[in-house]
Amino acid sequence: MNPDEICGLRDRVANIALIHASNLTRRYSVGKTVVAALSEVELTVSPGEFTALVGPSGSGKSTLLNLIGGLDHPSSGEIRVNGLSLGAATEQELVRYRRERVGFIFQSFNLLPTFTALENVEAPLMLAEIPPRARRERATALLESVGLAARIPHKPNELSGGEKQRVAIARALANRPLLLLADEPTGNLDSKTGIAVLDLLCGLVKAQGLTMIMVTHDPEVAARANRIIHLRDGSVRQIETTRPAEKTS
């Protein structure tokens, strides 16, 4: 294969891929020393794929997730999601990207404490300037779909961990994103609740044909993914294809 053909192939892959990262590097300065949280990562994620990121602490899982979510900027290399180069994007483009394309689910739920469950789900819709009535309807439907119809007027401190994470899932789905980014979504839940939340999340993702990238420590959680990407010291060590995307359960 000559270099032109390789380039052509790469472009084709980049075009059909939802996420394409090449040479992706993120360095942090800690005092005078520079630490590479992520170095020269190559990654391609197809639409509708469920990818698990695993690895020990400090391996760069969260850094990669934050780069894909547009919350962090690459030090070098490129990351392109849905045609938008996140490293080169303007602040305005990143705001729109986070608002319209991405849904975040965090380990610590990160609900707005003074908002009710309904208002938390409405918040992204409010940022998108959806009229109050329409967003109320959408938020209510989403909370019903995560089984929280009865908890709609409750504030986060009146909800259990599992319930909080369900609200967070509903919120992440509110603006109909292409991409769900979950950072250890079951990390703060007991195993039984964790499994229930995971079942719900995977069901919704499959039903809506969403692409999901999940950071996890738990091999059982990772086992549900189409692919498992093992990270260590900021580099991809192994990519494990567990099952084809079509058969996600």
Place this chain on the structure above:
Amino acid sequence: MTISDQIRTAVSNVGRRKLRSALASLGVVVGTLTIVIMVSLAAGVRQQINRQFASIGLDRLTVTPTGSGRGGFGPPRFDSGGFDPGSSRKKIITAQDVARWKQSSGVMRIIPEVNLPGSVGLELKWNGTNQAVRMSSAEPMGGNFFQEPPEPVAGSLELPESGGIILSQGTAQAFGISSNDFAGIIGRSVETILRTSRGETQSYPLRVQGISQERARNIQVSIADRIAMKNWWFNSTNTLEREGYDFVIIRSTDVTHAIALTAQFRKEGFNVQSLEIVVEVANRIVTAITVMFTLIGSIALLVATIGIANTMVMAIYERTREIGILKAMGASRGEIRQMFMMEAGCIGLIGGVIGLLLGWLAGVGLNQVIPIYLRYRELPARGDFFVVTPWLALGAVLFATFIGLVAGLLPAQRAAKLDPLQALRHE
């Protein structure tokens, strides 16, 4: 994020820390209170001054023709030396001018005057006896700005257009009429006789309208008769058309209008005498005091910004994580900044409204108390001392809100610039 959503969010965020928001807005309350009390006091004092000036005659002005050679304070005097037939007048006051001025806004009363030459021999005939008298101005106040308007001893001191005469007390007594009989001569006819040095005479029967307090032997005669007398004296039929009125006394509805009218008549090319300078100086002093008081209140408000800014810095520190969440959900820097600016503005607005209400209540209360005290001290005063105009109310609240916004500017800017990742990690 739409404006209405931002306002709603800001209000609910302010409401969730009631005590802290209240303490932060306390400075604004004090500042606004100071401004409202001070400025409403200044407005009230201005009204008091204008009212006092109006009562001493500052609402009056005297218009004279240009080039008449008469100046100074007050209207020209009837007996001011040799008579100038008016040939040198550049701009005369015509009957049309007077008719037009009558329609001007702020003109309450207009009295055109015609003088008789000082050399006219004037006699009054009553019950067969003749007494020499002098003609005084038809305006009862005689042009003295500071004199209280004379009270009639009998009848009225208002003259009709023609055929009327007012006698002074001195004139009536010269005919041997005692003060008990004054009322009896009202409505009776007397003859006013003009006599030239060659002995020619002309008689005018006039009806007595009233008797004034004046001790001198004076009479006042209706304007139409004075014009007729002047025509006879100069053996002419059109002295008014040629020379116009000698002066016109105008009483305006208030001092402000007096100043405006003075300017208007000057522009038309007439001489105007009024006490506008006094009013202007007084108004300037009140304005200076108002500005000073407002500055004091403004300093209080500026100090209040420190309190609001501190509250906002605290709020942003506490809510760093929330800011991170909002940013992850796609809130822009501008939206975060506006959110906190709105909160700060909201604190300012609340403080402003409370300050305005307290200031207004204080003014209303003092308006009740001060007249009682003044009456006790036997000082004359009417009306309110504290006047909260709609402009003051609006201005105070807007300024307080503005102060809040200014206080929120830097903290909000800090919040907007927060790195979303660091904010999310914040505990």
